[in-house]
Amino acid sequence: MSKINRKICMAPMMDCTDRYDRYFLRLISKNIFLYSEMIATGAIINGDKKKVLNFDEFEKPVALQLGGSDKKELAECCKIVEDFGYDEINLNLGCPSKKVQKNKFGACLIKEPDLVADCLNAMVNSTNLPVTAKTRIGFDQVEDFDYLNNFIEKIKGTGVKTIILHARKAILKGLTPKENLKIPKLNYEMVYEIKKSNPEIEIIINGAITDTNQIRSHLNKVDGVMIGRAIYQSPYFLAEIEKDIFKNNNVPNREKIVEQLVEYVDREVKKGVRVNQIMRHTVGLYHGQRGAGKWKRYLSDNMMARDSDFQKVKHILEVVQNNEKAEMAI
Ligand SMILES: Cc1cc2nc3c(=O)[nH]c(=O)nc-3n(C[C@H](O)[C@H](O)[C@H](O)COP(=O)(O)O)c2cc1C
Structure with missing residues (x-):
């Protein structure tokens, strides 16, 4: 080991x-x-x-x-x-x-x-x-x-x-x-x-x-x-x-993280996991960034509800990648 x-x-x-x-x-x-x-x-x-x-x-x-x-x-x-x-x-x-x-x-x-x-x-x-x-x-x-x-x-x-x-x-x-x-x-x-x-x-x-x-x-x-x-x-x-600390120069940016999260949520939701069980941990992802408030609002408006569905998570990717890119990008 x-x-x-x-x-x-x-x-x-x-x-x-x-x-x-x-x-x-x-x-x-x-x-x-x-x-x-x-x-x-x-x-x-x-x-x-x-x-x-x-x-x-x-x-x-x-x-x-x-x-x-x-x-x-x-x-x-x-x-x-x-x-x-x-x-x-x-x-x-x-x-x-x-x-x-x-x-x-x-x-x-x-x-x-x-x-x-x-x-x-x-x-x-x-x-x-x-x-x-x-x-x-x-x-x-x-x-x-x-x-x-x-x-x-x-x-x-x-x-x-x-x-x-x-x-x-x-x-x-x-x-x-x-x-x-x-x-x-x-x-x-x-x-x-x-x-x-x-x-x-x-x-x-x-x-x-x-x-x-x-x-x-x-x-x-x-x-x-x-x-x-x-x-x-x-x-x-x-x-x-x-x-x-680890001298790792290949850290994904936040957009990439969200992209991978969406894939993960997709897989887990199919197994019966609620979107909120995963996304509640991501509220701070944009902490300290311009647009952080939008991210939090989007999550609380769309993903904290019990009936959240995967389409809303997919949309968050669009929000990050297209519409809000300028504001939420690192
Ligand atoms: C919400 C919360 C839950 C915690 N749960 C545990 C726990 O389950 N086991 C544990 O050993 N410590 C627990 N702690 C203590 C943390 O592991 C850590 O010792 C403490 O937060 C100090 O570290 P920090 O100042 O970096 O947060 C918890 C702390 C917080 C804030």
Whole structure:
């Protein structure tokens, strides 16, 4: 198996990084490593596995993120996920939502290093895929290098070789998940220190990274950078990443992306997928460009309705290619 390139990763994001979003992002970026949204172990074990886990080969390489804290269930899910053809399995140790805490997974597990080690051990022993973890740098009053480093030591002991660190602690009580992405202060230094103390571990830094200068500067200190909102809200940022970071000079322009999207939508609609399931992820494609408002309006007028049909998507191509070219072209 070829080694995964995690230099730039798309963050796992609930309701965002589903298979349709990942396909769209892959049209722009060949080199980014993609993560699924978090999938709870119960959804895989008790749910419609194909519905939950199927994806298009074109999306690869792609990691599946699991949420759970029952080692047997996690191990069972790893086997299933491997059979579906994913490239990595990640354990979520960073989500602070109330629902997730109630089910005892996500960020509250930072408080239970032994349980985390048990879970990761069971996962590593049940699959040939790389198992990785995504966590925060602390919780509540605890933002302490020694605490975090001991937690990392525990994770390391399981054979996990890649850890994603969201450079903020999680406040487990009193903040909404959205506030938890903003209010706890960023502490990149703590992540750099962890890398210095654990040079053999691949450390991916995450949190509020929005441009290629920041990316380059982080890459001097750690092995990879994970980005969430900046890419989801402005997916064509990936084109800049391809050019600047991966030195790829063959990035398709937005028109080409739309052309390929239309072909994809055509294929998926025939399988029963709603246009909106795909196109909702593309709202930000023209972010920051003249004509961005028109693109958004066109999508909301024509594609957010449940009865959207493919003809309307075809028309969007005409809109981009002919009528609005001058305004919407890059
Ligand atoms: C809408 C949304 C959904 C998210 N869902 C997940 C998730 O399923 N799993 C996870 O580990 N983190 C999740 N996160 C956190 C992101 O992966 C990431 O750590 C966070 O947004 C910080 O990165 P950014 O500043 O680049 O967005 C989510 C964040 C947002 C905004």
